[in-house]
Amino acid sequence: MDTDYDSHRENVAGRANVETTPELRAYYEELAGAEAGALWTVANKIEPWEPVSASVPVLWRYEALRDKVLKSLDLVTPEQAGRRVIYLSNPGRRDVVAAVGWLYSGLQVMRAGERASAHIHTASALRFIIEGEGAYTVVDGHKMTLGPNDFVLTPNGTWHEHAVAEEGTDCIWQDGLDIPLTNAMEANSYAVHEDLAQAVTYPVDDSSGVWAAPGLVPSGHTWNKGYSPLLKYEWEATYEALQRHAKVSDGSEFDGIMMTFVNPATGGHVMQTIGASMQMLRPGERTRAHRHTGSFLYHCAKGSGHSIINGKRFDWKEHDIFCVPSWAWHEHANASDTEDACLFCFNDLPVMEKLGYWREEAFGDNGGRQPVLG
Amino acid sequence: MDTDYDSHRENVAGRANVETTPELRAYYEELAGAEAGALWTVANKIEPWEPVSASVPVLWRYEALRDKVLKSLDLVTPEQAGRRVIYLSNPGRRDVVAAVGWLYSGLQVMRAGERASAHIHTASALRFIIEGEGAYTVVDGHKMTLGPNDFVLTPNGTWHEHAVAEEGTDCIWQDGLDIPLTNAMEANSYAVHEDLAQAVTYPVDDSSGVWAAPGLVPSGHTWNKGYSPLLKYEWEATYEALQRHAKVSDGSEFDGIMMTFVNPATGGHVMQTIGASMQMLRPGERTRAHRHTGSFLYHCAKGSGHSIINGKRFDWKEHDIFCVPSWAWHEHANASDTEDACLFCFNDLPVMEKLGYWREEAFGDNGGRQPVLG
Amino acid sequence: MDTDYDSHRENVAGRANVETTPELRAYYEELAGAEAGALWTVANKIEPWEPVSASVPVLWRYEALRDKVLKSLDLVTPEQAGRRVIYLSNPGRRDVVAAVGWLYSGLQVMRAGERASAHIHTASALRFIIEGEGAYTVVDGHKMTLGPNDFVLTPNGTWHEHAVAEEGTDCIWQDGLDIPLTNAMEANSYAVHEDLAQAVTYPVDDSSGVWAAPGLVPSGHTWNKGYSPLLKYEWEATYEALQRHAKVSDGSEFDGIMMTFVNPATGGHVMQTIGASMQMLRPGERTRAHRHTGSFLYHCAKGSGHSIINGKRFDWKEHDIFCVPSWAWHEHANASDTEDACLFCFNDLPVMEKLGYWREEAFGDNGGRQPVLG
Amino acid sequence: MDTDYDSHRENVAGRANVETTPELRAYYEELAGAEAGALWTVANKIEPWEPVSASVPVLWRYEALRDKVLKSLDLVTPEQAGRRVIYLSNPGRRDVVAAVGWLYSGLQVMRAGERASAHIHTASALRFIIEGEGAYTVVDGHKMTLGPNDFVLTPNGTWHEHAVAEEGTDCIWQDGLDIPLTNAMEANSYAVHEDLAQAVTYPVDDSSGVWAAPGLVPSGHTWNKGYSPLLKYEWEATYEALQRHAKVSDGSEFDGIMMTFVNPATGGHVMQTIGASMQMLRPGERTRAHRHTGSFLYHCAKGSGHSIINGKRFDWKEHDIFCVPSWAWHEHANASDTEDACLFCFNDLPVMEKLGYWREEAFGDNGGRQPVLG
Ligand SMILES: [Fe+2]
Ligand SMILES: [Fe+2]
Numbered sequence A, B, C, D: 001m002d003t004d005y006d007s008h009r010e011n012v013a014g015r016a017n018v019e020t021t022p023e024l025r026a027y028y029e030e031l032a033g034a035e036a037g038a039l040w041t042v043a044n045k046i047e048p049w050e051p052v053s054a055s056v057p058v059l060w061r062y063e064a065l066r067d068k069v070l071k072s073l074d075l076v077t078p079e080q081a082g083r084r085v086i087y088l089s090n091p092g093r094r095d096v097v098a099a100v101g102w103l104y105s106g107l108q109v110m111r112a113g114e115r116a117s118a119h120i121h122t123a124s125a126l127r128f129i130i131e132g133e134g135a136y137t138v139v140d141g142h143k144m145t146l147g148p149n150d151f152v153l154t155p156n157g158t159w160h161e162h163a164v165a166e167e168g169t170d171c172i173w174q175d176g177l178d179i180p181l182t183n184a185m186e187a188n189s190y191a192v193h194e195d196l197a198q199a200v201t202y203p204v205d206d207s208s209g210v211w212a213a214p215g216l217v218p219s220g221h222t223w224n225k226g227y228s229p230l231l232k233y234e235w236e237a238t239y240e241a242l243q244r245h246a247k248v249s250d251g252s253e254f255d256g257i258m259m260t261f262v263n264p265a266t267g268g269h270v271m272q273t274i275g276a277s278m279q280m281l282r283p284g285e286r287t288r289a290h291r292h293t294g295s296f297l298y299h300c301a302k303g304s305g306h307s308i309i310n311g312k313r314f315d316w317k318e319h320d321i322f323c324v325p326s327w328a329w330h331e332h333a334n335a336s337d338t339e340d341a342c343l344f345c346f347n348d349l350p351v352m353e354k355l356g357y358w359r360e361e362a363f364g365d366n367g368g369r370q371p372v373l374g
């Protein structure tokens, strides 16, 4: 509890600017004893002029993390650890185990033939495959096979489990969840499947067979859950979509060619709390800077480049992960003049939009490019 | 005006059953003079026990119509005729120029190098290509190139025009519109473009490039019009989607493998008044009968088979068109044991659904198959 | 079927203008034999420049109709007639028994102690009380007591019945339904309750007790049907709302102080196909003319005045009914400089809005007032 | 940062249970140096079996707070303090200045003739009047006059200011905001009006005049903002609605007669992040216990009673405030056998619902009543 009552004073009309006198200090202490306080001692802090993020921009290099992730194969078993995951820890969010904002992320590794226990939770999750063969996920009886750069949903309220086929290889993937948000909202819950595994009750990859069609949905469907019935989004079709998009559109000056993954039954975000997108920076492309609310975790799916975040440059290449905190200025550049570069991203856009918190601003000076400070 | 006041009497509790006396007849005539009438003389007629359709089932054979359509090439110019179209006339709907219910349809032919005048109307339209090369449509500055079995939207309130490229061939397609509905709802309007043609202001086929992706939409899009921004639905991707669907699902007992064309921004119907679907009957497949509200116009896109509609058998093959009126029992069968058969369909399902008029019933007897009467 | 193939020709670029030659006439006859026709012979008719209505403006004077309605008390019993109703017959819509557009209306009379048989249908209905005491309606077990100028819903798919209490008096009310629309959409159905009456299973007027509150709904409600759970809208609260509205707003230049009856669970129209409103013309008020799509049936609930519809003046007083067809110019005037005048209206606005058919235009000339022709 | 890596171990299949060895400790430290961590050291903490709330149940007695609030009149001026507010500080949420969960609340006092500076912020707010005459609020040019137990909205993105008329008295009210949530979501922003005051551009209380009608909205309105255009909810109409509700319904076994304040244009919550309700416990009523997600702050608007929250009894009377944290068992009882008792409540239900976090459970044992522990 803050007892330096003067620390947030501002000498601006309409803002709190009360000098602490001995009489006031006594009053403040009396209030504290009654589970109360004087608003003017904290008003300027809790009503900032602009969005303030607790997160800092971070880049996690895959080549640095990969060895550490693989090392866990020998250090712990899935039975002991539940899951062998190295989580990404934002220095500003260690208390809530978040990579950025209220989003959790980690790198998980699983050997061929391993299968994690089936469970269910209120948190929503996705899994973006980095390397290895034979990975698959089961969600409410639907089994999805997964290859590099595919991503799969394990939404709020579904029974799910991850595994690698016997004939597969060691697999590494990135997990993305809203665990910190679900905990912050005091709504998380967890259960382990009574059999530790669930039956596969549909043909393998049936969700793609039924729902992954352009402008088509199964007739007479009655899908009305809060998440996409598609469940799996494949890299090949996604990359092809970006290519076709780039042929007919200049895209966004802030993001290049960018597409959002959606629930085909609604056109909305893939889950109730997490959005996801894939964007392509064309050869030589460098975007202009903007800032907006929401927390974003990027994963380089292809190529290399750099992003400038609040004036600091972060160079990235394949499978590097970096975050853009809320209201941070950011712009992206492809390092190559001949190859495109692709960034997968997951974020809390559904939350920003539904709660009325979305706000966006272009960087007006300097032709839309930030001066690089570090 | 009906003056046989006894013709709708029913001897059922709760229904009108008034015998016309001389006194009543005088009363009825007095009412007629005051722009009024006695409900009980018409109540049983206007409150039927079950939905009644004015349309009759009809099959239009393409081989019979094709010559007639081509003949129009020599009989009229596009300048004189506006469009060279032979419309389908349901014997029960000649007064409103409908093929079934409140849906209009016709076969249009255009020579290479011809271009119809650009115009706009309240009616919503689609165009399903039958044969020829080089057909294209322009909608609000978007040019869509079209091949056989592709279909394209020209929605309510858009400037549009059809044409065939100079280097193309004679093209025939099926038009589908809600003109009768728009007129019945007393809402139609029409205007010709002041230049008789509009500029193409986007890259060719840009709507497919941007919107025809599985589970992906352009980030930050603000599409909120009443129709699909995809505009063109290509046969190749549609047929492939049906194939994939069939691998993982048994489909519907009434319709086989069936998918609805949707607006990718919402997951809803392609236009505000017209829905469309493509269904596949697998080799040897024969569906069960059901009936429901709504008017449906089918076009055989591939293969051959038959449908039994209200007990009458209609055999169809490629490019034959047939209708299923509201509340008619219907079931479909593929004629081949080795090839699949595909039916394109457009209908007024959006209207039935939005107005609360959708109702469906399975044919319970005889294992779900109708006795064939004719 | 039209055989004067030249009757719709227009000499305008982009419109059909084909002169019938003997060769063409032969062609047209050949087409007719194949259940087909040449679009250019009807195109200009079915694609009008502006909305065309089949209805004509009509005013039905209550003093003229009342005697006729009362006379039916002696002519038929409810058991014979089902309901003792004199329907309003628009000269342009006699074939579909409509008062305007696709809306049916009639005046019904019931003696104290009479109770009509309970039934259900796809058509949606409302009942606006004109005179008498003791009228009530039962909808799915909810009993609503009704006084003059109250109106009550009996929506699509509900069991319902009208009655007058033993201790009441002869009651007259106006019925309003979408029967013509439901029939036109080929979706109507009807059933009589097996007991000819249903049980009242809720406290009397419970829907008002629970739902008729300003800005309040029952917590945790799960209402998601296509119609308003309020069911009854009382005159007293409605008139009071208009008074309060008028104190703080100038209202609409076309309609004065006008409020739409809504489903409190959604803020939308009271039923899926029928909207309703009450408007007040302040002392001396005269509105400006506009026209729009949709069919409107007005009932003078209070006061007197006149409306000018397509240049013709219609003077109305309490309980007179008049219609405004689609796309007809119309403006309203209060006859009194000291009293307000109120118009109840029901219409097909939900249909116009959902199908994308709404269109509106102000009368620009002459200060917004039509020249009066008749 | 947690360095007792063993503190969250659970010996349950499917949960993390890794004993820290020296080798693992070294590994954990290496990970920490790379902004990473081992999930299994925190997994059981961040994936709890059931929702965990940081808030504790608290009751703030008005008689204890009132003097402290009034004392601020002499201690600070509005100019210095911005607003003279004593905020409610939940012992579990002091770090975020919340009364419960992510909801802020405080008691504000203003002298007759005082007017706070006009401002705008991303946080959403409401104001529930406790005592005094002449209070009013201005929102985007709409002035709302306020009496005891009225509440008014000052939503996200509106210019607003509170004041007391010259001819009024000292006024005390409760403020309720989502400031902690807006800050947590890193989306807050703030601006002071350049003139420190805004013009009143509509008739006083026009929002009530136009929108506070049962089942009626202004015709042709185009309201589509994220909050209710009604803005003010008056006690008199609310209490009357509860009375009428109680006459026809038994209400909820958990909440008695309870109604939710809604946006009349949509039937949804009054603001995007905050819901509000008023409930009445009838004479002698005692509800059954349940628990659910979401944070709730209650204000006794009338009468007296007690609530049992997680087994602890809290007795309340008029203007006492108490909170129910997420997932806490709670039940309510009226202290009187002759008078009803009313509880105003505001909460984060819109957030729980939109994000898929709502979950509810009845207390099954002991006839639905908790054993009282403290
Ligand atoms: Fe999980
Ligand atoms: Fe961005």
Ligand SMILES: [Fe+2]
Binding pocket: B119, B121, B125, B154, B160
């Ligand atoms: Fe057209």
Ligand SMILES: [Fe+2]
Binding pocket: B254, B290, B292, B330
């Ligand atoms: Fe069917």
Ligand SMILES: [Fe+2]
Binding pocket: C119, C121, C125, C154, C160
């Ligand atoms: Fe009826």
Ligand SMILES: [Fe+2]
Binding pocket: C254, C290, C292, C330
């Ligand atoms: Fe009008």
Ligand SMILES: [Fe+2]
Binding pocket: D119, D121, D125, D154, D160
């Ligand atoms: Fe404020």
Ligand SMILES: [Fe+2]
Binding pocket: D254, D290, D292, D330
């Ligand atoms: Fe509760």
